[in-house]
Amino acid sequence: MRRFLFVGPSLPDARKYSGEEDIRILPPVRAGDLPALAPRPGDVIGIIDGLFHQVRSVQHKEILFALQCGAAVLGAASMGALRAAELAAFGMRGVGRVFADFASGRLTADDEVAVVHTGREHGFKSLTFPLVSLRYTLERLVELERIPPREAERLIRDMRALHYTDRTFNRLRETPYGLECAWVDAKKDDAISLIDEMCQKRDIPRESRDVxxxxxxxxxxxxxxxxxxxxxxxxxxxxxxxxxxxxxxxxxxxxxxxxxxxxxxxxxxxxxxxxxxxxxxxxxxxxxxxxxxxxxxxxxxxxxxxxxxxxxxxxxxxxxxxxxxxxxxxxxxxxxxxxxxxxxxxxxxxxxxxxxxxxxxxxxxxxxxxxxxxxxxxxxxxxxxxxxxxxxxxxxxxxxxxxxxxxxxxxxxxxxxxxxxxxxxxxxxxx
Ligand SMILES: [Zn+2]
Known part of the structure; x- marks a missing residue:
């Protein structure tokens, strides 16, 4: 069994979480990467991050192909959550909260998870925040009654109106609600859950259809x-x-x-x-x-x-x-x-x-x-x-x-x- 994990800015130090497990850590996925692995029965492929702007993003068909080859494909946090929500009916498995929210239709826009980040040589550092993290953070603060629901809604609306490349952390520092202390790193949390799932020794159920x-x-x-x-x-x-x-x-x-x-x-x-x-x-x-x-x-x-x-x-x-x-x-x-x-x-x-x-x-x-x-x-x-x-x-x-x-x-x-x-x-x- 081979295990591959495509990950970048959601969890730059993914290696730390996979421990001694034999998981091959690869940079964010893009078109052509999955067939290039020549997937085999029993392989496990985890997708967290994927490129989408600068190059062609990973194609749905490639994921279906990997499933058809007998591999299990798991997705979470970012590109992986999007694809898993789109392909859950075809056998791709989603993990975590972001996936669940896309799958239920609570989240719909793919820029909820988009961020600008540095390349691998600079450690995949996120330069902007994903909207979904702000959403979850505000939900928590509303629950704690530290921000009025209306104010939370307004903030989300304002930030959603910006292009994802303009959603910088500085903009959040201008608000008085202590967002940073309560910050929910949604993508990181889900990425860790996905790695945990991949480290489970039990067999991951797989199904596939003809592509x-x-x-x-x-x-x-x-x-x-x-x-x-x-x-x-x-x-x-x-x-x-x-x-x-x-x-x-x-x-x-x-x-x-x-x-x-x-x-x-x-x-x-x-x-x-x-x-x-x-x-x-x-x-x-x-x-x-x-x-x-x-x-x-x-x-x-x-x-x-x-x-x-x-x-x-x-x-x-x-x-x-x-x-x-x-x-x-x-x-x-x-x-x-x-x-x-x-x-x-x-x-x-x-x-x-x-x-x-x-x-x-x-x-x-x-x-x-x-x-x-x-x-x-x-x-x-x-x-x-x-x-x-x-x-x-x-x-x-x-x-x-x-x-x-x-x-x-x-x-x-x-x-x-x-x-x-x-x-x-x-x-x-x-x-
Ligand atoms: Zn002719």
Missing amino acids: PNTIYLHAWRLGQEINGHALRIYQLFGDGYEELHTRLVRDAIKDECASRCGPDAATAFPDPILNHAHHEGFLAPDDPALPPRLHPWLTSAERSADPPLTLLRKAVTRAFRLLPDVTPDAEAGRRLRSLGLEARALEVHELATTMNLNAESRLPGFSVEAIPDDRLAQLAGNLYGVRPDELETAARMRGISGADVLIAALRPYYLLAKYNPEKVVLPLDIS
Whole structure:
């Protein structure tokens, strides 16, 4: 049984509360983190904090996926409480008062738990207070008859009207009611309850239902089916993977066109890909000019060098949203297997894992999760020869659904790729 806990500002010193228990403490959860754990039956995943503003927040589907894999998923205090309230009917378990209040509908707005906080390197210090804590504190003071109910209501109203980033502790110090002494740290209390729950030795009941197979989920699931990490590793490092991906997407687009548009569909362009883009309303007939909305799918180098039709084809294959049952990466996985390339990819995985464990044992406090995103973005930019703002495109070119997913996928291989770049050179001859 493995246990993971995503926690940040709600309980910066979470380690203290998990004691000697073998719980892997991870930073606030974000999109892609749960499938990346490759959840297994018996795993326990606790979610307290999650990022939501600066990056894509953890997706409901990922949690359902973890449940479906046989893991127990618990939530409390902050993002975890929100998700647990939303997914209680699907088997996610909520813990604590904040969860209960969201689940009962007493709390509804997600900014009740939102705070501004410093990063991991500065200890996840909260710079603003969560509205829910003020609520519980005022309830206590009303009970003790230290503040009139009306005054409490007014204070809540005033603070709720502010954006969560403006709810600073200083604003509370201006009030005469001794809020600080009576302060209810709602998120901390619930976070501790969740850890207690995770430390219980008894089996946590789990249930799960089937999750619809969207492109997003499919891609992650596939990453695990193909013997762990081989497909991802080739997506990240395969020399020639872009070309393979482009071909597979083109084949998929042609198939989609044949099945949806039929043999009598218009052929306005000298190219089947552009024809289908025209059928789907992407392109005006017979016009090789690049529509502005396709601009972001090309790198600056390409835009200055490639001829118009080439640019169009590239942009269309990158921007195209395939049907959920069209899966170029399933085909990619099959090709990698047939080329006998899995062994080489797994070698890279083993090397990276060894290097990470070494670094973790030698450098106190070091963990792969602590590598800042901007360093990963920098490495990715160097690997693919693109500017940082072009990472989204670089990701799509390699069949990865976005820059955030790319960065998460690169994380375990950061040390290896940075300090032993020759080890991640993976030639991919697809001709
Ligand atoms: Zn078509």
